[in-house]
Amino acid sequence: MKKFFLTAILAGALSLPAFAADYTIIAPANPGGGWDQTARTIQTVMQAEGISGNVQVQNVPGAGGTIGLAQFSSQSKGNGNALIVGGYVMVGAILTNNSPVTLKDVTPIARLTGEYEAIVVPASSPFQTMADLVEALKKDPGAVSWGGGSAGGTDHILVGQIAKASGVDPTKINYIAFSGGGEALAAILGSQVSAGVSGYGEFESQIKAGTLRLLAISSDARIDGIDGPTLKESGVDVSIQNWRMIAAAPGITDEQKAAISADIEKLVKSAGWQENLKTKGWQDTYLAGAAFEEQLAKDIAATEATLKDIGLVK
Template identity: 75%
Template sequence: MNKFVLASIVTAAFAMPAAAADYKIMAPASPGGGWDQTARAMQTSMQDEKIAGNVQVVNVPGAGGTIGLAQFVNQAKGDPTQLIVGGYVMVGAILTNKSPVTLDQVTPIARLTGEYEALVVPAKSDIKDMAGLVEKLKADPGSVSWGGGSAGGTDHITAGLIAKAVGVDPTKVNYIAFSGGGEALAAILGGQVTAGISGYGEFESQIKAGELRLIGISSDEKIDGIDAPTFKEAGVDVSIQNWRMIAAAPGLSDEQKAAVTADIEKMATSAAWTKILADKGWANTFLAGDAFTAQLKKDTEATSAILKDIGLVK
């Protein structure tokens, strides 16, 4: 081979774009819930925008994400192609489950979204509004069952904060935890619980179909397009936002972390991701780098204080 042909081959090789990475994203919950929806939204966005080659989603449910987290920490070490979805719920579950594995053992990449909590009852319920629910709760706290996600998660914390705000002992809240959004939704629709709490997006289609009655939303101010009062407007001084994050495997080099972060930043500013946020009613709360690591530490400390306050952690 002459030197001109060799030079041409070398030049062409350097001119070729690097192949997009493949990723495996763990949703540490059953299909249908917020983490699963987040992972699949990432899958769609990263593939549609050619940010990644093949993106696979795996579900590992149980214990507020701590079973999946333990598996991820033990099996993904040093692998930059593996990611895990987490968030506020996982922070609480780590504390309430006394998990031996914590978020200190993964590589935080970015906070992605925020979503307010929706409080619903079945359409056939005799509870018409927040005042009706509060009346029942004050009369007999145990008679009001709340269906939502994992123990110690955002849904559970919200129920406890509502009870505390109206003068009911939050430790008497009759909370029934489900491992996935699909299971919780079935129980709420079937009238197996008095009320349901989750992100608005998980109830939206059933609310619009008239199968569920939305009696409150946990935002500070009324949200355009959502026909319900805030908890505060309904006389319950509580506001809370669930946030979701993406983390990478433990033991990554600075270069590997930077490459993963760059891909996630591309996704978070892409047209596909922006459309999904709008369609699902998720707020864009993107925060990456050292700022996110610092915020995660603050959120963990604040969640610990809330869980102690409502009797879920001693």
């Protein structure tokens, strides 16, 4: 009888799903933003796909993600169950805020998604093409005003790179930073700025409605479903994506890193994740391991160079 019960218990235990780990993910921003949406999508999909039994998300907003990064770095050392979401905006924030904590203080795991930047003008604008806008920029850089997100963010960096690639001194650009996408959109639609810069998703409905004209997209090649040329096609040799990543705690073992990397690979290959990419309009730019670390180093170096060109970093 005892042998029967023991066999039954073992059989029951073996039939239970074997979850790799429970995770706590830091979203270093307020609820509702891109990093928060990324963290909560990971949470939902990991649990639904059986990758993890329990995933918690904690919001630690402030200073372009550097407050959450600092807290994560100091409180999670060696913790194989701790993760943080971040992205390209954080790279610029670390530099402009002169943050003592950088991405060297965490363990990068993978780039997950990317969103390409769009350059738009109101439908009534005299600028019909990107070439028209660049011509005006070359003639008088200060007369062309650009509306976008926070100073030193992806939008600002892109404008600096467009100026440099066009032979214009990046310190001469007239960039107007808005605290929220709604404010920037209102300014662009109201012709308070010459052009607007943001992730394509921020402008998609207005582009399709015909109230905004898409001049160019910052991808390397044209994107299915987006009717507009790339910057490179328009004669401006620039491409940039506002990517989002996942990183683990500092000081973890090789075994912990391998386990986390395996779970993230399962996540991005899952049907649930791929479905979320479609519904949210996120580009799948998954890149992991040494390839991601190499690309991250290149992005940090390029961002630092651009912010120095603009004059935001010495």
